Amino acid sequence: MAVVERELKRVVGRAHQEGPLQEDAGRDPLEYRDPHQAVKIFGFWLFLATDMLLFACLFATYLVLRTHTDGGPTARELFDIPGFMAETFLLLTSSFTGGLATLAMRRDRRNQVLGWLAVTMALGLGFLGLEIKEFAADVAVGATMQRSGFLSAFFTLVGTHGAHVTYGILWMLMVFIQVARRGLTTQTARKVFTVNLYWHFLDVVWVFIFTVVYLFGVVM
Template identity: 70%
Template sequence: MSMPDAIHAGHPVVAASDKPLEYQDPNQSVKILGFWLFLATDMLLFGCLFATYLVVRTHTDGGPTPQSIFDIPGFTLETFFLLTSSFTGGLSTLAMRNGNKKALLTWLAITIALGLAFIGFEVKEFVGDVALGATWQRSAFLSAFFTLVGTHGSHVSIGLVWMFLTLLQVAKRGITPITSRKVFVVNLYWHFLDVVWVFIFTIVYLSGRVM
């Protein structure tokens, strides 16, 4: 059976190549390159949001300050869940490259669960902030804070849906060059969001508590 036939039939394909499975099909390699370009544009978006936050973070207009609303245990737990999910996401990619479908599905499911925990704590944080009078329109600082952290949270939410759909495709079709490319790309996106969160954790939360 040729590689296209095997892919169409949904059977696992392991070609004799030094390249990872997701790069063995030139069409999939081009799509991965395109996704790298997308991440570059997304990096510009977050760069603008970080720059805006740094300019207006002291403009509280007499309202809540970072010290009064940033909860150290809360954002520490958020960081733990998201960074741990990046590790489990990497394990899912490793399982995919080893052709271990069961392990791949397991690690994807764990990654999704950790991501949901992150989102749950972030929603709890936002609700708590609003209860303290820290609303989006209260000051320039809060507008920039909710926009930056909320944009990241929306990206994580999209990533969770995407990862779940990828899990379903792997469960149905197995590990093929197409599904392996999807697993690789969704994890690449997830790692990117983790890197962005490290900057949010440092620039927004930690500096907000000490400055």
């Protein structure tokens, strides 16, 4: 009987230990556990859809005007291959580190979230620095927005993306401060998730800019 009692206690103890783990494994991610936060995430998806329409219009305008150089510099003459390759490397790497921040958030690792957000912001600032340098070099040789339809469309499209990146870095900084002060709650988790979702969206847009604007520009 003593042996049976010990075995029964051992099995019951194991059930108590394993039960919560199995329950947690089946739960929603932290950012979706509060229905109010889940609704806000859905609303953010709708915002991204409208922002996608904005960029679609800018891409369409660029494709129409890309050959309208009016005797000014063409894309092949203007674009610096090492420069836009470096920009692409920095931004795509920042998308990876942003994903790591989301993964750390879902594992409830606050310090890792802060670390990966910091790395993502640093890479984003490096991207912006290279883009500003590119724009300054273009203006220095007379390639301004007023010079041709091609340059107007180029600066508008790439500049709008750059403005989005700037906003994304500022937003990420605010989320960084909130996580540092409040820790990981359903609210701060939702903010970590949405700011990284926004950042991934900007990376997808940049892949199209890299292909349609820069690669086509130096090849065609």
